[in-house]
Amino acid sequence: MSVHTEGEQSGDSQNVLALLDQRPPTSFYWSLTLLATLGGFLFGYDTANIGSALSFVPYHLTGFALGYLVAGASVGAAVGALLAGPLTDLFGRKSLLIADAGIYTLGALLSAVTWHAWVLIAARTLIGLAIGADSAIATAYIAEYAPADRRGALSMLQQWMITVGILISYIVALVLLRSLPDRAYGIDWRLIFGLGAVPAFVGLVLRTRMPESPRWLLEKGRYAGVKKAMGQLGVEVTIEQVERTAAQLRVEEQARKGDARISDWTPGVRRALVVICGFFTFQQITGINVPLYYGPHVLAPLFQSGGHGATVDSAIAGVEVTAIMSALNVGATYFGFKYIDRLGRRLMSMGGYSGMAVSALIAAFGLGRLHGTAQIIVVMVGLNLFIASFAVGVGGTGWLIQGETFPTAVRGRAAAIGAAVDWLANFAVIEVFPTWQSGIGLAWVLVCFSGLAVMAVGFIYMFLPETKGLSVDEIIHLYEAQARLTPASLRRRSSGR
Numbered sequence: 057m058s059v060h061t062e063g064e065q066s067g068d069s070q071n072v073l074a075l076l077d078q079r080p081p082t083s084f085y086w087s088l089t090l091l092a093t094l095g096g097f098l099f100g101y102d103t104a105n106i107g108s109a110l111s112f113v114p115y116h117l118t119g120f121a122l123g124y125l126v127a128g129a130s131v132g133a134a135v136g137a138l139l140a141g142p143l144t145d146l147f148g149r150k151s152l153l154i155a156d157a158g159i160y161t162l163g164a165l166l167s168a169v170t171w172h173a174w175v176l177i178a179a180r181t182l183i184g185l186a187i188g189a190d191s192a193i194a195t196a197y198i199a200e201y202a203p204a205d206r207r208g209a210l211s212m213l214q215q216w217m218i219t220v221g222i223l224i225s226y227i228v229a230l231v232l233l234r235s236l237p238d239r240a241y242g243i244d245w246r247l248i249f250g251l252g253a254v255p256a257f258v259g260l261v262l263r264t265r266m267p268e269s270p271r272w273l274l275e276k277g278r279y280a281g282v283k284k285a286m287g288q289l290g291v292e293v294t295i296e297q298v299e300r301t302a303a304q305l306r307v308e309e310q311a312r313k314g315d316a317r318i319s320d321w322t323p324g325v326r327r328a329l330v331v332i333c334g335f336f337t338f339q340q341i342t343g344i345n346v347p348l349y350y351g352p353h354v355l356a357p358l359f360q361s362g363g364h365g366a367t368v369d370s371a372i373a374g375v376e377v378t379a380i381m382s383a384l385n386v387g388a389t390y391f392g393f394k395y396i397d398r399l400g401r402r403l404m405s406m407g408g409y410s411g412m413a414v415s416a417l418i419a420a421f422g423l424g425r426l427h428g429t430a431q432i433i434v435v436m437v438g439l440n441l442f443i444a445s446f447a448v449g450v451g452g453t454g455w456l457i458q459g460e461t462f463p464t465a466v467r468g469r470a471a472a473i474g475a476a477v478d479w480l481a482n483f484a485v486i487e488v489f490p491t492w493q494s495g496i497g498l499a500w501v502l503v504c505f506s507g508l509a510v511m512a513v514g515f516i517y518m519f520l521p522e523t524k525g526l527s528v529d530e531i532i533h534l535y536e537a538q539a540r541l542t543p544a545s546l547r548r549r550s551s552g553r
Contacts, residue, residue: 072286072293072301076270077204077527079291085202089210091266092153092197093217094259095190098160100221101252102183103129104382107350108229108375109245115173125177130483132184133191134476140189141472145465149197149269152189157263159186160256168250179249188479192472195459200271200467201289204527208396211459215452216393219385225252226379233372271528274302275464305529309463320465324536328461331519331535332474335405338512339454340481342412343505344446346489347381347439377436384440388447400524401453406513408449413509415441416502424499438502454478460523463532 144152163183170176202210232244267288273281279298419438462470521534
């Protein structure tokens with residue numbers, strides 16, 4: 057169903073982007089968003105499947121090499137994000153999303169047929185390129201067509217798809233390991249990696265049918281393309297309306313900059329980038345990916361009873377309990393999806409980090425003070441609450457604010473820098489975790505994560521403004537205003553007082 061403009065009756069109708077912001081999301085919007093976030097599913101699947109396969113990969117790696125095998129995708133992701141940023145601003149969101157799906161396919165297949173540890177590491181790095189590029193593009197693409205009052209929910213689908221991908225990776229591993237336990241060191245781990253090529257190839261085909269971002273087309277002066285893309289999104293406009301909107305945006309952009317000679321990287325944009333990078337850094341260094349990546353590996357000893365067969369059984373048990381945590385991750389993300397546009401970014405994320413701080417201490421207490429069944433119960437309760445807190449208030453919020461915050465002219469590059477920081481922080485934590493754990497023990501690592509989560513709450517309170525209900529074109533003005541505020545007035549403005 058299309059919305060037809062009434063250009064002669066309403067000033068707002070002259071601005072085609074205002075019509076897009078006010079458009080109720082149809083089933084096409086949801087299906088388009090699911091397709092855009094298919095990379096999120098692959099992101100989750102291809103980063104988590106190493107946790108299930110790690111105990112069976114026949115390459116005996118330790119220390120740095122082991123950490124890199126688990127976190128090597130994060131290095132590729134940082135590079136992929138930085139490469140994708142300028143490319144998506146130059147060539148568009150759609151073309152990069154198509155290329156990502158192709159790289160995902162190639163990386164999954166290479167992981168499945170690998171013949172050497174370094175080939176597997178290279179394949180994981182290749183997958184990382186696609187993960188990073190997709191994380192830099194997907195929410196930016198969604199933010200550029202999503203209605204203002206539903207942008208949070210639509211963008212949160214990225215995080216939900218990540219959690220679904222993580223869960224499916226563990227379900228696939230359980231089916232294979234339960235069905236073919238004697239092939240755990242043979243074909244099972246290869247299939248765990250290789251099956252990721254199936255959804256990647258489907259995405260490669262279907263993404264060719266996506267509309268290009270109308271905001272990006274408008275920025276590039278491709279007015280006929282804007283008209284076509286808007287039509288695909290259910291908003292019928294004329295070329296004249298598109299041209300008037302472009303002229304209006306040029307005036308507004310010049311007013312925001314204050315001087316036509318100032319670059320697109322204004323003080324407000326630079327401030328926004330620092331805030332987004334800070335949020336992403338805390339998102340990773342508070343430890344969410346430790347239980348999700350290393351879960352089967354670190355939890356298996358809780359179920360170990362001795363013997364070679366028991367080693368496989370305990371590994372399967374580790375996968376099972378991590379699958380339970382992943383299922384909770386999927387379910388908890390629903391609440392973030394439901395309430396993000398109602399409660400706002402600040403309240404949701406501060407609540408999420410607070411929950412992570414408390415639950416990390418619960419898990420640490422179980423590891424450090426309890427034994428046997430009591431230890432397993434308390435550790436599982438703590439870790440599940442930790443993951444649920446992240447899922448509700450932190451994970452999706454980070455990707456949402458990354459996609460919605462920056463002006464169209466630099467959205468791809470700025471979002472890419474934020475994504476690269478996220479992946480580098482992720483790599484740092486996952487890479488050092490084996491050494492960190494052996495040095496002070498998992499319980500004290502969790503205590504450190506709790507302290508960092510408390511710091512994250514303070515960071516958000518000080519620096520993150522509330523953006524619910526605003527159009528993506530209005531949000532950057534908050535940061536331009538913040539760039540001119542004193543610390544005291546900044547705290548009042550951020551909290552809405």
